[in-house]
Amino acid sequence: MSSPDGTSSPRYRVSQAADLLGVSDDTLRRWIDAGTFPTETDDAGRAVVAGDALAVVARDLAEKAPHPEDPSGVGRSARNRFVGLVTAITADTVMAQVELQCGPHRVVSLMSSEAVRELDLRVGSLAVAVVKATTVIVETPRSTA
Known part of the structure; x- marks a missing residue:
């Protein structure tokens, strides 16, 4: 995939991508095997993940993840x-x-x-x-x- 300026997105090895997502290598490999996570092959023949695809998944995971409830119950403008x-x-x-x-x-x-x-x-x-x-x-x- 390309960024807005036409350059390609950085590529990450599966282990790096798993670390960035906060999941195990095995979990990410299962997602890849199930076809729910896109990969490419680098020059060495290893599976790599495009940074922009990784960013989409990271954001989705963050939105779906359970977050500890703020015990104060106070509304704030700070996000x-x-x-x-x-x-x-x-x-x-x-x-x-x-x-x-x-x-x-x-x-x-x-x-x-x-x-x-x-x-x-x-x-x-x-x-x-x-x-x-x-x-x-x-x-x-x-x-x-």
Whole structure:
């Protein structure tokens, strides 16, 4: 497949594609064998997945996946919410670093020590990281091979 500028989409080996989707190689191979996941063959004869096809599947999986319910029940304009467990708190008298494990993602927040006390945050507490930022930095690896 081609991108809007006419260049072809990057290709990923099955193991790379499975990692990016958060599934096992075996699961992805079953999808391929069932004909529900398109592949191509690279110059070495290996099955590869086009990045744009992979992106469609990744988005579909994310939309269908069950997400932990936000326990606050509060409506917000921020769309990036990560429900998780507090895994570490490093605090002094003024500031604290709070780490959450939200599924496979580690989220780190700096806040006042007073906020940690007011929220009664402790290791093992259920918490929701709400991210609303005007800047998100996107990086790419030097090579996808």
